[in-house]
Amino acid sequence: MPSFPEPLPHGPLTEVFPDVFWMLGGVRMAPGMTINRGMVVLREGEELTVLHAVRPVDPSALDALGKVTNVVRIGMHGMDDAWYLDRYGATHWSLPGLCETDRLLTEAVPVPWMTVHPFAHTTQPEAAVLLDRAEGVLITCDALQHWPDVEGCSLLAKGLTKVMGFQKHPVQIGPPWRKKMTPEGGSLEADFRRLAALDFDHLIGAHGKPMVGGAKAELEHTLAATFAT
DSSP states (O other): OOOOOOOOOOOOOEEEETTEEEEEEEEEEETTEEEEEEEEEEEETTEEEEESOOOOSSTHHHHHHOEEEEEEOOSSOOTTHHHHHHHHOOEEEEOTTTSOOSEETTTOOSSTTEEEEEOSSOSSOOEEEEEOSTTOEEEOSSSEEBOSSOTTOOHHHHHHHHHTTTTSSSSEEOHHHHHHHSOTTOOOHHHHHHHHTSOOSEEEOSSBOOBOSOHHHHHHHHHHHHSOO
16 A cells, blocks of 8 residues: 555635635644645636645545546645545646656646746746636745745744745745755846736745735735845
8 A cells, every 4th residue: 555644734625716726734844843835726627636735634625626637746845746646546747857747737738727837947847827717826836925824834833934034025935945946146037027927916825825916016026126136
């Protein structure tokens, strides 16, 4: 029998936009250090596509929505992908060079109302996904996050995430992510400028919570402050 990480406590699976569902879970980084992480589920008819997979304690709420047919990985989050692939026999989608996968997001997409926007200058493969729903929903992994609070974090993590700058801007470039993903002597400004030019109003990152409304404007403010010359 294959072995998978045990599920951690999580919140309910809620519909934040038409056919776009979100669930706040957690990941244990070290003893006493648990940070939140969110899962996104897209519904197309009876088929479900999961991004930033989080294993649920009880999958009944997910199963009530439809059949999990696709699991999508667009960044470093993938620890629970294998559980979904084993349980549901789903198709795994990812980026070239990111991990072993069934289908490449650069060649096709599992949902007709999503487009994939890979970063061009990061040290490792990563992408953002734009959903043609509710004036545009931008889905990111660690690159962009919205932290209105620290729900789902342990006491130690609550303090550390603030010190590390996760709540500095309403739309925050992940501080450790930026350090890890920026090439030596390089910049990711052009990648973020391309994202800011997309047509969207909302943001769901893999950490924090969904930002409903105003995400594009806040991203522009963040870029002005982050890449000021």
